[in-house]
Amino acid sequence: LIIEAEDQNGWKDVEYVMVELAPQEDNFDSKIWFFPRNNTAWTDSPFITILTNPDGSSKAKIRNEDGNVLLDPFESEFFIDLPIVLDWGLPFGQQNTPVFEIKDLDNSEVYSESSFRQSWRYSDDIQLDIRGDLVNDLMISPIFYDLDAPYSRDIRKGSVYPGDSVSFKGQFVFSEGVLSNVFINPEIELFLEITRLPVEADFNKGYSKLDGEVTTHNFTGGQFNITLNAPGSVNEFDYTFRLINLPTGAQDLTDSKCGGLTFYGCGSFTIKVDGTPPKIVQNSWSAERGDMLDTDPDRFLDEGEMPTSTYHCVDVEVLIEERGSLAEGDVKLKWKFYKDAANSLTWDPYKDAFGLNEQTHILNLTTTGQGSILAYGDCIDLWPENVVKPEITSSDITGNVKLVMWIDAVDGSGSQVLFGGQPSQESGALGIISTTKLHSSSYDFIFEKAQFEVRNLRLVPESPEVGDSVTVEIEVLNVGSLAGSANLSVRSVTNNGIPVLEGTVVSEEISIDQSMWVSIKLEEFRVATTGMYYLVDDNDCTDDDCTPLYNGNTRGDTFNVKVAGDSDSGVSTLLIVVILIGVIAILGIVVVVISRRDNISSDYFDDDDEYEDDDKAYAELPGQSPASAAYISPEMVEAMQRFPQWSQEDIQGYFDQGWDVNSLQEWIDSQ
The missing domain is CATH 2.60.40.10 (Immunoglobulins)
Incomplete structure (x- = not known):
């Protein structure tokens, strides 16, 4: 009970202070008197007890605003601290607003009607403080911790090693303030009875039979931190707990508040004990091309090689033997590229892109019903997007580049998975080992693609x-x-x-x-x-x-792309020229023949007996002598001499588009 008061002459001038806690309650004396000059407090109320020190002196004190005991008698502002205890089972059922009066040595009493007074309500029902962060799936009260290594990350979902010490921490509070997030602890000594229920053997799970056990733990101030010793045998052990030996009139409402709730630690909890670490099932690892159909026989990477055509989409799976507990997020696939796996030397392109840390992917889990768990991942990108080295090229892969993948898993008791592979400075980078390349998780990294x-x-x-x-x-x-x-x-x-x-x-x-x-x-x-x-x-x-x-x-x-019709016009013109040349040749032949006939006739009549071979003229018929060359224009001749890299047809194409020898020469000179 705290009273804030003021006297301009100092607290030594105060004769007494009287507080009545429950003036609204009829037939109940609730007055408390305090005399600061001799530091004494007393009450005639049968249900209020003023706390005292072991030597019998009163715990009531005058303090300053910092909570320290006030020694200066002339301090005008002060606090009166009155530690009291109310009896259990009082029939107070309404809200009470206390009143007080203060009197100094020289003046009459001053009453509290104009002062602030904190209202209060009596309650003698207590309960376990039950709170949790549902969004982040965290316990607030009560809380359970594994105190021995290997540590369980979450006892609610995991397990502990046989014989581990487990911390059970929480508090009991008065029920009246819980809904208003006001948590007030009872100050008396309380006794908590914890019962471990008996368990039966289950040979399929490796569980042993064990009898139950009851332990009692006492604590003061409502808060407890109890250490439980987990049994030395493997099983799932259920616990219940309750307050016992409560004062008359006090009630523990924990059972009624927890009825129908599944909140861990709400009146009961379970501790799983598991002494066997998880291990990889032999020859259960496989990695496949994730972008191929499940029915495609080429999916399996059974040659110990990881090609660049696959490293952006890889399906993996592995069986883990585990009798205890593995939860989502407990099993991770990790990998790294090495230029020297035996000495754990990171491959330079990988180091440039991702540094020295390994890459991680959380695997999905599903139970097989045979005492093992299938961990798998679909279309895992082993070279995630980055701006430094977006893709691997053929020139990057020099020497024997190794891709090593391993399983990092910790079960509910904190035990590390066995045979999952783990790079180390002593043994080098090792993946899952098998007698076949199909079930080994170390691969030669090769460049493979369609070119x-x-x-x-x-x-x-x-x-x-x-x-x-x-x-x-x-x-x-x-x-x-x-x-x-x-x-x-x-x-x-x-x-x-x-x-x-x-x-x-x-x-x-x-x-x-x-x-x-x-x-x-x-x-x-x-x-x-x-x-x-x-x-x-x-x-x-x-x-x-x-x-x-x-x-x-x-x-x-x-x-070249010509104007439509230019080529046809050139062909037609050439054809006409050839026909004209042919007609002229034929006419020439006809003239020569007629001329010969005339000469022969003249010689026949003039000199029948003389034949002069030198005077004879013969026509040159087509085919009897080499054909004369087709006509080529002087401009074409000059162009063919200047531009030997082009054929006559190419040059004619340029002429058809309007080019001449000089413009073609200028174009070539500008290149």
Whole structure:
């Protein structure tokens, strides 16, 4: 009971202070008197006891605002501390507001009507303080701890080793204030009876039979911290507890408050005792390609190799023999890449991307019904996304790079899993060991992916003109170590300009060393061009230097796009010229023949007996002498001399587009 008071002449001037705790209760004396000058307190109430020291002196004190005993008699502001005990079983059923009066040596009494007075309600029902953080699944009261190593992380869900010491800590409080989050402890000595119930043997679980046990623990002030000794045999032991030997009129409401609740420690609790650490079942480990169907026989990584085509999606599973308890979050897959596994030396690209720490993935758990637990993970990314080293390239893998995976698991009693592998400085980096590569968790890290080359490329139509829509047909060959689909993009280049994306195409799956034709239809040509070619790129290339799979310029597959009708006009003109030349030749032959006939006739009549061979003229018929060359213009002759790298047909194509010898020379000089 605390009273805050003030006297300008100091507390030594106060003659007495009187407090009546329950003025509203009829027929009950609740007055307490305190005389500060001789530090004494007394009451005539039969149900109030003023606490005293062992020597019989009163515990009532005058204190300052810091709670220290006040020695200066002239201190005007002070606190009166009156420790009292109310009897149990009082029939107070209403809220009470105390009154008080204070009198100094020189003046009359001063009453408390104008002062603040804390109302109170009597209660003699007590209960266990039961609280928890449901959001974070934590105990607040009561709390259980494993005091011996290996430590159980959560006794509620786990287990302890045989013979471990377990701390059982909590408090009893008055029930009246619990709903208002006001926790007031009873000051008297209390006795807690804890009963361990008997258990039966279960040979399938390795459980032993054990009789029950009852222990009694006393404590004062409502708060307790009791150490329990777990049995030395393996089983699941149930405990109950209750207060005994309560004062007359006091009630323990714990059982009624806990009725129907499953809160751990609410009137009862269970301690699982397990002395067997979990261990990996031999030959139960497997890692598979997570991006393949379950029915695909190529899923299994049974050659002791982890390819780059798989390391972003790996399915793993392993059986763990465990009779005690393993909870979600207790079993983790860990892994790391090493350049020297025997000496635990981290691979440099891994160190650049992730540092020296291992990567971790929490495995899912499911019971098998055979005394073991299946731990598994689906499509685990062994090289999670990072900006330093997003992907591994073939040039990164030099020497014998090892991927080591291991199981890090601790059961409910805090015991580490056996045979799960664990890198150490002494033994090097070791995974799960097996006589077969299929069930070992150490792998050679290899570069494996589908890689492609462009074997052929053709255009349809072969000689496009303005207005034509071209289809590019590409023959793709898989020269990699894995079947896959080619993801290609086609770009066009004109006059050695900037490449322009024309479109993309994705093939069906191409087996190793097999080829496939793919095609992509491009937009129609709108203008005439010269010196045009195509580039074909692999969109899945992750190397630092991704060169095109096909370069029409280096392959000599450049072409021109002519104006529609130019080629037909040239052919028609050439045909007309040839026909005219033929007609002229025929007319010449006819003239020569007629001339001969005239000469023969003249000679016949003039000199029948003389034949002069030198005077005879013979016509040169087509085919009897080498054919005269087709007509070539002087401009074409000059162009062919200046530009030997082009054929006559190429030069004619440029002429048809309006180019002349000088403009072509200027264009070449500018390249």
